[in-house]
Amino acid sequence: MLIDSHAHLTSDRLLPEIDALLERARAAGVDRIVSVAIHADDAERAIELAQAHPGVHATAGIHPHDARLATEDHLARIRDLLDRPEVVAVGETGLDFHYDNSPRDDQRRSFERHLDLAAETGLPVVVHSRAADEEMEAVLRSRGAEVRGVLHCFSGPEALFEAAIEAEWMVSFTGIVTFRSFGGEGLVRQVPADRYMIETDAPYMAPVPHRGRRNEPAYVAEVARCIAEIREEPVERVAGDSTQNALRFFGIS
Ligand SMILES: [Zn+2]
Numbered sequence: 422m423l424i425d426s427h428a429h430l431t432s433d434r435l436l437p438e439i440d441a442l443l444e445r446a447r448a449a450g451v452d453r454i455v456s457v458a459i460h461a462d463d464a465e466r467a468i469e470l471a472q473a474h475p476g477v478h479a480t481a482g483i484h485p486h487d488a489r490l491a492t493e494d495h496l497a498r499i500r501d502l503l504d505r506p507e508v509v510a511v512g513e514t515g516l517d518f519h520y521d522n523s524p525r526d527d528q529r530r531s532f533e534r535h536l537d538l539a540a541e542t543g544l545p546v547v548v549h550s551r552a553a554d555e556e557m558e559a560v561l562r563s564r565g566a567e568v569r570g571v572l573h574c575f576s577g578p579e580a581l582f583e584a585a586i587e588a589e590w591m592v593s594f595t596g597i598v599t600f601r602s603f604g605g606e607g608l609v610r611q612v613p614a615d616r617y618m619i620e621t622d623a624p625y626m627a628p629v630p631h632r633g634r635r636n637e638p639a640y641v642a643e644v645a646r647c648i649a650e651i652r653e654e655p656v657e658r659v660a661g662d663s664t665q666n667a668l669r670f671f672g673i674s
Pocket of ligand 1: 427429457513622
């Protein structure tokens with residue numbers, strides 16, 4: 422059994438063929454999928470999906486790209502959605518200083534508020550970090566111990582990895598581990614067996630041999646295969662460890 426710990430099933434590129442896509446996922450051994458939300462309306466859609474499809478779980482949060490939309494009203498809606506039984510995590514939140522789609526101060530404020538929500542509810546937090554390594558490391562060192570969290574789509578650097586491990590956070594690997602340009606093999610090898618998850622981040626980040634095309638949860642099997650190769654472990658062990666970690670992290674039984 423595999424778990425896709427991070428996919429955007431509500432995306433226009435996935436939702437129209439949700440039934441076929443979930444069937445292909447099951448055929449590939451992917452029994453559970455966490456559909457990660459990017460704002461409150463999206464979280465409501467993810468909750469509807471979770472209600473309609475056993476094995477699908479939802480999150481509620483505001484993506485750093487949309488942090489400029491994180492008004493008090495919007496955050497209050499997120500807070501209410503976190504009480505829904507289908508919701509297993511806060512997020513996706515974080516810092517993206519690569520695209521800077523929202524002003525950095527809005528991103529910082531929204532991220533802090535999401536950490537507050539995670540601390541208040543006891544839910545784990547799903548964190549996106551891009552081109553913000555030093556600042557993310559500082560946040561992990563100052564607030565990481567307050568909450569349980571995951572750095573999703575993780576590829577380094579080492580200092581951020583160390584801060585995450587020290588805070589007892591998880592890291593999660595996508596299809597970029599299969600790219601020739603991936604430079605994080607050392608981290609994949611050294612991450613403790615109880616500190617990592619795997620994900621697709623579908624519809625983005627399709628692993629080799631699907632690279633450049635639309636990604637979907639079935640392909641998390643390729644991520645597992647690649648991690649097994651890098652760690653020199655049987656793929657069954659990677660599947661077992663990453664599944665146990667995701668069940669524990671999200672509190673799914
Ligand atoms: Zn995402």
